[in-house]
Amino acid sequence: MSSDTPIPVFSQNIHPFDARGVAKRFRHAAIFGALAALQPGETMRFCNDHDPLPLLQQLQGHFGDHIKIDYVSRQPGEIVIDFHVLA
Known part of the structure; x- marks a missing residue:
């Protein structure tokens, strides 16, 4: 998945987050902030190289049982992960 390839989204409750377009020094803060902004039942679809x-x-330590992590793609250079926000 190249950086110009869109992240597939099939639900209005899935919000794409392409980390490849965020400067490395800001990535973790941006990801934590994005997850904190989601409501229970929403998902952030994360893409990275x-x-x-x-x-x-770090996310599991911070959010604990309030997020569920599912890999959508785990190919080299094409990592897509769904972060599901739970109640």
Whole structure:
């Protein structure tokens, strides 16, 4: 998935977040802020060029059971993850 390829979205409750277009020094703050802005039942579809394993650990530590993480695509250079916000 190149940076000009749109992130597939099939529901109005899914909000795309393409991290590839965010400066690296701002990425984690932007991701945390975006997730904090979502309501229960909404999903952020995250796209990145690498698997963000340290970020996933940080998100789980911060949000705990309030988010569910599901990989949509885990191909090299094409990482797409759904972050589901739970009640």
